[in-house]
Amino acid sequence: MTSQGAELASPRPPVPVTDVPTSQVAAVAEPLLDVSSVTLRYKLPGRVITATERVSFQVNTSDRFVLLGPSGCGKSTLLKAVGGYLKPSEGSMTIKGRTVTAPGPDRMMVFQEFDQLLPWKTVLENVMFPLVEARGLSRKEAAEKAKLYIEKVNLTRALDSYPHTLSGGMKQRVAIARGMAMEPDILLMDEPFAALDALTRRTCQDELIQLWEDTRFTVMFVTHSIAEAIRIGNRILLLSPHPGRVKAEVVDVDTTSVADGSAGRLEREIHDLLFADDGVAAH
Numbered sequence: 001m002t003s004q005g006a007e008l009a010s011p012r013p014p015v016p017v018t019d020v021p022t023s024q025v026a027a028v029a030e031p032l033l034d035v036s037s038v039t040l041r042y043k044l045p046g047r048v049i050t051a052t053e054r055v056s057f058q059v060n061t062s063d064r065f066v067l068l069g070p071s072g073c074g075k076s077t078l079l080k081a082v083g084g085y086l087k088p089s090e091g092s093m094t095i096k097g098r099t100v101t102a103p104g105p106d107r108m109m110v111f112q113e114f115d116q117l118l119p120w121k122t123v124l125e126n127v128m129f130p131l132v133e134a135r136g137l138s139r140k141e142a143a144e145k146a147k148l149y150i151e152k153v154n155l156t157r158a159l160d161s162y163p164h165t166l167s168g169g170m171k172q173r174v175a176i177a178r179g180m181a182m183e184p185d186i187l188l189m190d191e192p193f194a195a196l197d198a199l200t201r202r203t204c205q206d207e208l209i210q211l212w213e214d215t216r217f218t219v220m221f222v223t224h225s226i227a228e229a230i231r232i233g234n235r236i237l238l239l240s241p242h243p244g245r246v247k248a249e250v251v252d253v254d255t256t257s258v259a260d261g262s263a264g265r266l267e268r269e270i271h272d273l274l275f276a277d278d279g280v281a282a283h
């Protein structure tokens with residue numbers, strides 16, 4: 001049974017898994033993001049690639065909403081479409097009731113690549129840049145806000161450093177600070193930790209959760225790692241292999257289950273759902 005507004009701290013059976021299409025689930029409140037029956041296609045010379053087919057889901061304020069599925073199922077394509085970089089061939093996407101038609105400062109993206117920072121600008125200048133250019137803040141206001149968010153990702157010591165002097169994990173934290181400083185309606189993260197070593201990746205995941213505890217921002221997070229999905233998400237949408245369709249949604253993911261050992265069970269259940277035939281998944 002799907003429910004909205006997960007209470008992460010409450011003890012509960014950790015695996016409320018549903019195969020009910022999200023479009024059939026009654027929303028408790030107006031969703032922040034409403035993706036309705038969205039098909040995304042790439043039109044190439046002489047052929048068309050369908051990346052996702054009739055995908056529906058809703059993201060609520062303060063959700064940590066994870067898109068999980070095998071490589072090529074269209075996770076990044078979906079995220080780009082929410083970002084406004086791709087127009088659906090079918091269906092609709094609205095954020096706060098407005099149709100998504102183009103990129104905007106209400107949806108900031110963080111990518112996997114370490115080179116998403118401007119190499120000729122310092123950490124502080126990188127975080128200030130969109131605040132000045134897209135939000136129209138004065139340099140003084142932008143610097144104040146940027147410093148606040150750089151502090152939140154524990155990089156105050158690196159304010160004046162240039163990207164090439166930072167580790168991969170530090171660069172990703174700067175990118176997160178830059179996205180969060182814009183105080184977007186939703187932060188869109190495309191496998192931001194996938195290129196990090198295992199230890200740094202784990203640290204960055206924990207820091208992201210800590211950051212969420214502090215600010216309760218809304219995040220949509222793409223990964224193909226089941227363990228990462230469980231660690232990050234309070235809701236996990238499972239997509240089938242290419243073309244991506246909604247297979248199931250895991251709701252009320254209790255992050256405490258990661259510590260109490262039941263994460264392994266949840267991981268196995270999600271694995272079985274992801275890789276089962278449709279008939280098997282629909283139990």
Ligand SMILES: Nc1ncnc2c1ncn2[C@@H]1O[C@H](COP(=O)(O)OP(=O)(O)OP(=O)(O)O)[C@@H](O)[C@H]1O
Nearest residue numbers: 042049051070071072073074075076077078224242
């Ligand atoms: N720019 C593009 N032009 C044409 N086809 C594309 C383009 N980008 C992605 N595709 C195709 O769309 C499908 C979905 O790709 P997408 O990158 O969204 O999947 P993904 O689930 O994010 O995969 P991964 O986990 O490997 O990043 C794939 O078949 C891919 O080859």
